[in-house]
Amino acid sequence: MTEIGLIDSVIESAGPVALIGGGDVPGAVAERVLGMAGAVVGADGGAEWLLRRGRMPDAVIGDMDSLTPRWSRRLPPERLHRVTEQDSTDFEKCLTRIEAPLVLGVGFLGAQVDHMLAAFSVLARFPDRPCLLAGSNDVVFHAPPRLRLTLGRGARFSLYPMRQVSGHSVGLEWPIDGVTFAPDARVGTSNRVRGPVELSFDGPGMLVILPVAALADVVAALLGSDARWPALAG
Template sequence: MTGRGLIQSVIESAGPVALIGGGEVPGAVAERVLAMAGPVVGADGGGEWLLRRGRMPDAVIGDMDSLAPRWARRMPPERLHRIAEQESTDFEKCLTRIDAPLVLGVGFLGARADHMLAAFSVLARFPDRPCLLAGAEDVVFHAPPRLQLTLGRGDRFSLYPMRRVSGRSTGLEWPIDGLAFAPDARIGTSNRVSGPVDLHFDGPGMLVILPAAALADAAAALLGSAAKWPALAE
């Protein structure tokens, strides 16, 4: 079980799970993610991307309005999980049904701003489910209570709050200590790395946006983070 209501897990894994979405999927980034993960899940139309490249998904989850029948027929029926309700996005349907220490998502960032904002909203509402979204230019994830990273000096390091949150930092050119962040007030984009990064947050709600080259380092940091956020109250 997923721990939220009566939603049943579809995929359970002791290691990272790759999740391919139906949006823009940069091939080189997707191949890196697939190499870092064990099981692979298609979010609705993301299943077609995998099948076209000869990769059989361990599961395809969604409302199935984007996976063409001719591709669906190529999969064992037990790997297709149609969730008919329209109250959640395909990304949310997948994230809440994957039980893993980290989900690595591709196909959720890119040209469609509305889809990207919807994905950010899901990250903020499920801080207990570590998930990193990777695109051609950026990686985005919800910050754990403590985040430690070693990146290149001068690397871009952006923070974007999805609710009111504060914290403290070392290793950033402009420290965040004593600052109150909120989406309609102070944000923390376009900061820069000045040394080993160590961030602490007083609550959930902060998204971290890094250059795409930080994919492996960010994934390792999330997997190595000892403290996790609990599920938010319904």
């Protein structure tokens, strides 16, 4: 197994990369994500889900405390990338080592609220690494500087700030103009779509939460726009 430093890339791709985590992996959603991506990465124990379904991951990244020897033996050693430090989650270890226009993660939203909150924190800390997380019911992603989406009228459209942030909206039942959002103050959950949506923000820090039915539309929108924010200092 290879020791990888924080600045080293394990996977570089010109197209979307699928990332399978070790949490709840809804099969139908995961298969859709795999169909949208080229390269596939297992986050530690997420490799088992792939191997059980006959899919060899291009890389497995993590501290390897969840991937049992039974399954790790089935992987070529050069595809195993152990990161031993314990200051970051397996999701962060993977996201910071994948260079791609978009990472599509499955297995990071689910029953364990603490794991899900940790994943949201990673999305907020690395706005320069576009990533969409998909679960059984929702998709979650860090809002790019500008976003355009066409969704069904009445669709649920939630915004959750991870730091203080303001923005502009078109096409929402309750516009966000003039609102200062913050995680300990105003949030924007359970808004609704009235028409084609346009959003812009004055800085990074806003997560968008939509029904999983919007998965393909969101992927197309993120790939069709500049989804990267400048890396945050520190």
